[in-house]
Amino acid sequence: MTAAPAQPFGALQGLRIIDLTQMLAGPYGTMMLADHGAEVIKIEPLTGDMTRAAGPYREDDAEKVLGGYFQSIDRNKQSVCLDLKTEAGRAALKTLVAGADAITENFRAGVMERLGIGYEVLREINPRLVYGALRGFGDHRTGASPYLDWPAFDVVAQAMGGVMAITGPDANTPTKVGPGVGDIVPGMMLAFGVLAAIHHARRTGEGQFVDVSMVDAVLAVCERTVWQHSIQALTPGPEGNHHPFLCPFGMFPAADGFITVAAQQDGFFRILCDAVGAGALLDDHRFATASKRSQNRRALIESLSAFTGRLTKQELIDRLGGRIPFGPVMNIAEIERDPHFAAREMIVEVEQPGGAPIRLAGVPIKMTRTPGGVHARAPLIGEHTRAQLERAGLTAAEIQSLIDSRAAAAGTS
Numbered sequence: 001m002t003a004a005p006a007q008p009f010g011a012l013q014g015l016r017i018i019d020l021t022q023m024l025a026g027p028y029g030t031m032m033l034a035d036h037g038a039e040v041i042k043i044e045p046l047t048g049d050m051t052r053a054a055g056p057y058r059e060d061d062a063e064k065v066l067g068g069y070f071q072s073i074d075r076n077k078q079s080v081c082l083d084l085k086t087e088a089g090r091a092a093l094k095t096l097v098a099g100a101d102a103i104t105e106n107f108r109a110g111v112m113e114r115l116g117i118g119y120e121v122l123r124e125i126n127p128r129l130v131y132g133a134l135r136g137f138g139d140h141r142t143g144a145s146p147y148l149d150w151p152a153f154d155v156v157a158q159a160m161g162g163v164m165a166i167t168g169p170d171a172n173t174p175t176k177v178g179p180g181v182g183d184i185v186p187g188m189m190l191a192f193g194v195l196a197a198i199h200h201a202r203r204t205g206e207g208q209f210v211d212v213s214m215v216d217a218v219l220a221v222c223e224r225t226v227w228q229h230s231i232q233a234l235t236p237g238p239e240g241n242h243h244p245f246l247c248p249f250g251m252f253p254a255a256d257g258f259i260t261v262a263a264q265q266d267g268f269f270r271i272l273c274d275a276v277g278a279g280a281l282l283d284d285h286r287f288a289t290a291s292k293r294s295q296n297r298r299a300l301i302e303s304l305s306a307f308t309g310r311l312t313k314q315e316l317i318d319r320l321g322g323r324i325p326f327g328p329v330m331n332i333a334e335i336e337r338d339p340h341f342a343a344r345e346m347i348v349e350v351e352q353p354g355g356a357p358i359r360l361a362g363v364p365i366k367m368t369r370t371p372g373g374v375h376a377r378a379p380l381i382g383e384h385t386r387a388q389l390e391r392a393g394l395t396a397a398e399i400q401s402l403i404d405s406r407a408a409a410a411g412t413s
Helices: 025-035 050-054 068-074 087-097 111-115 119-125 154-161 181-204 214-221 223-232 266-275 279-283 290-295 297-308 313-320 332-337 339-343 385-391 396-404
Strands: 016-019 039-044 077-082 102-105 130-135 208-213 249-254 257-262 326-328 347-352 355-361
Touching (some): 016 025, 016 087, 025 068, 068 355, 077 087, 119 130, 130 181, 154 181, 249 297, 266 313, 279 297, 313 326
Parallel strands (some): 016 039, 102 130, 130 208
Antiparallel strands (some): 257 326, 347 355
């Protein structure tokens, strides 16, 4: 597998994105664009994105060339190394921007302006340019937050966006969600916003500033809490592994793990009880209707758990699979063995320089005519510096001058 797709692919082929984002949030969004065929040119400092050094690496990877973190979210991209603190590096960036559909960045507010390459400068070079910014608390151009200058990472967005307040084993223990949803959800929204703005620019020739706040994005995911507070005057808290008003709707024990069911409807509830030998619950007046099951959900969860806990996950799969909304709680080892994920190509292999291929998460958005895919490993640092600057119009001598002056760096092409 080569560092860049040999042939264009995907619904977004023809889009050119200059990507200054780093860490997880921004790169996840531009990964989505790259997975569907956009040409994403990752601009890195001469030392590389911070995640390059984060690993993790295989034990036999003595060179530590590409770690799992970087490989996962920077596949399908190209790498150009520029020192944006130098005038020559900034000039090279402007040359790349002139032919791009969009530029993305997730620096703290004001960084690009202090470098002299903020939105107002770049739009003069390319009026149809879409400028996508992802920050903890947004940008003053769309709404000046009092926290504008605060730095943020995933855990901050989860805390202030409301998701931690409704996640946890009990009402007194707010809990961080496992995956970095405070990064990944804003990254997804950045990808959507950039695409929407490019659509507008291609119709009108008019670019614009796209602003995504990490905290706003997490709040949007917690939309239920907003209307609950407004309509019901509630301040929802953690509900453990069950729904706050639907029941049974959540996680239940098995003899060798856990399963999930969503059997709040009368028909599904009847099937569930019969299948796990809990027919007596059907005759209990406390659970006779969906409304009563909600009112008495603590008692129902406890009673039903006693029945599901006697059966293994496989026995519950055999009894409930396909009959009601149901699924076993699966870890990654089980996921890798499951035929669903194989059929859906959700575990894919990519080249790992110097060793056997590694596995990454696949592309979840499937298309019949223009399928996306993981067609290239993440780039080596500066792997495409020469090729992309030459494409932008610089001569070989000009590129070499940039490299010699340390305004740029080039790896192996």
